[in-house]
Amino acid sequence: MDNALGLFWSLWLVAILGWLLGTLWPYVSLHFVDNSRLSPASRARRVLILAALPWLLPVILVTLVNAVPLLKASHWVADHCRYHSHGHLHACDAIAGSIDFGYVNITLTGLIIVLLLTSFLRLARREWQMRRRLLMLSAFAQGKPRVRVVDDRRPFALAAGIHNRFVLLSRGLLQQLSRREKRVVLAHEFAHLRHADPLRNLLFECLLTLHLPQRATALRRVWQQALEERADDAAVARFGRDAVASTLLQVIRASRSYHTERCSAVGANALQRIQRLLAAHERETHPAYFFESVHLAGLLVVAALAFSHHHTLETWVAWVAGI
Amino acid sequence: MAHQHPQSSSVPPLGELEIAVLEYVWHQPQVSAKETHAAIGAARGISANTVQSTLERLFRKQLLRREKQGHAFYYSAQVPRQQLLVGLINDVLGRFGRDTPSSLAAFVEAAEQLDENALQALEAEIIARRKREGRR
Numbered sequence: 001m002d003n004a005l006g007l008f009w010s011l012w013l014v015a016i017l018g019w020l021l022g023t024l025w026p027y028v029s030l031h032f033v034d035n036s037r038l039s040p041a042s043r044a045r046r047v048l049i050l051a052a053l054p055w056l057l058p059v060i061l062v063t064l065v066n067a068v069p070l071l072k073a074s075h076w077v078a079d080h081c082r083y084h085s086h087g088h089l090h091a092c093d094a095i096a097g098s099i100d101f102g103y104v105n106i107t108l109t110g111l112i113i114v115l116l117l118t119s120f121l122r123l124a125r126r127e128w129q130m131r132r133r134l135l136m137l138s139a140f141a142q143g144k145p146r147v148r149v150v151d152d153r154r155p156f157a158l159a160a161g162i163h164n165r166f167v168l169l170s171r172g173l174l175q176q177l178s179r180r181e182k183r184v185v186l187a188h189e190f191a192h193l194r195h196a197d198p199l200r201n202l203l204f205e206c207l208l209t210l211h212l213p214q215r216a217t218a219l220r221r222v223w224q225q226a227l228e229e230r231a232d233d234a235a236v237a238r239f240g241r242d243a244v245a246s247t248l249l250q251v252i253r254a255s256r257s258y259h260t261e262r263c264s265a266v267g268a269n270a271l272q273r274i275q276r277l278l279a280a281h282e283r284e285t286h287p288a289y290f291f292e293s294v295h296l297a298g299l300l301v302v303a304a305l306a307f308s309h310h311h312t313l314e315t316w317v318a319w320v321a322g323i
Numbered sequence: 324m325a326h327q328h329p330q331s332s333s334v335p336p337l338g339e340l341e342i343a344v345l346e347y348v349w350h351q352p353q354v355s356a357k358e359t360h361a362a363i364g365a366a367r368g369i370s371a372n373t374v375q376s377t378l379e380r381l382f383r384k385q386l387l388r389r390e391k392q393g394h395a396f397y398y399s400a401q402v403p404r405q406q407l408l409v410g411l412i413n414d415v416l417g418r419f420g421r422d423t424p425s426s427l428a429a430f431v432e433a434a435e436q437l438d439e440n441a442l443q444a445l446e447a448e449i450i451a452r453r454k455r456e457g458r459r
Contacts, residue, residue: 133415136337170412245449271438275445278448
């Protein structure tokens with residue numbers, strides 16, 4: 001049992017090291033993502049990679065530290081632990097049991113698990129409440145199953161639903177837009193539904209739970225901007241840039257007459273969206289998938305280093321664990 | 324009409340039947356459980372007891388008021404439809420506008436954050452572009 005706890009604690013420390021790396025990585029890389037010259041799809045893909053890093057790196061490190069004992073057990077590598085110093089922890093043998101899994105370790109581990117669980121539960125609770133309220137709004141609204149019109153003077157339009165997807169429009173919005181502008185808004189919202197953006201947002205929020213709050217905010221901002229601009233582009237393909245920009249302006253103007261503390265819709269910078277629509281097409285500054293390739297190579301380097309220098313990693317764990 | 328801004332907890336969770344009952348009550352001055360059952364319960368194959376307990380729940384949630392007339396309770400709406408809707412929409416949009424997780428995707432951002440001069444410049448740009456397009 002002591003052995004198992006010691007091993008668990010050592011892997012836990014390796015996972016924390018991976019998390020730290022994954023959390024700090026976006027501080028360097030976000031600069032290459034938040035770039036208006038990139039297409040929205042490119043930005044969304046890149047920011048998704050950054051959001052996933054605090055999950056990927058602990059998994060990679062823990063897997064590779066475990067890979068050595070697993071390979072040894074299947075006789076793919078020699079039992080090299082016998083031939084070198086026992087001055088440090090070996091993830092694969094009884095020395096793991098020498099780690100004192102005391103109250104401090106248990107408290108720290110428990111604290112981290114509680115923090116993670118709280119973060120997930122808060123997200124689940126918010127999403128559940130939002131879903132319930134949207135279903136209620138949908139039940140109070142009128143119209144077709146896919147396009148629901150809610151009786152409110154404030155102009156807003158949103159796409160919602162994970163399984164049962166629908167667009168919710170306010171009567172106030174419909175009254176203030178021309179026929180063509182309504183079609184632009186619907187094209188934008190249906191683009192969100194086609195791309196399953198509500199589901200993507202939910203998954204992205206799950207990934208953000210492991211990020212520090214400030215960094216999560218920055219990543220979320222870039223992600224939402226990219227998703228909104230991609231939906232704008234879908235509307236542009238049918239109605240043209242000017243029509244979408246002008247509709248966006250019209251909706252903003254209409255929203256401003258209903259300025260209320262709690263009636264701010266949406267998580268993207270509308271001004272930036274209009275400026276982008278009116279500007280020339282964005283140009284990719286790097287070849288397609290350059291960022292993705294560099295990051296994949298970076299992950300492979302980390303994996304290779306973790307595998308080839310697993311003794312260094314074990315020594316570090318032993319040092320932190322105070323063996 | 325002044326906007327009302329109930330707090331996020333002001334709109335209690337409501338089920339499908341509760342919403343149907345509320346919609347019925349909003350269109351009547353006063354209703355009894357028997358009348359409500361005849362109007363919406365019978366068509367759904369729901370017993371009078373279920374309708375009665377739904378009315379009770381809505382009363383406990385402070386969305387209906389009731390008064391006893393003879394042996395029966397008569398229910399009327401305590402919260403107007405528009406006020407309930409405003410509360411619900413505020414919950415959805417309020418959460419949306421802040422930097423909190425949301426699985427929604429919508430059309431415009433917090434309009435109050437936008438600079439009027441910037442909007443005017445963009446409007447002028449759109450008009451100029453349309454004129455240029457018209458000349459071609």
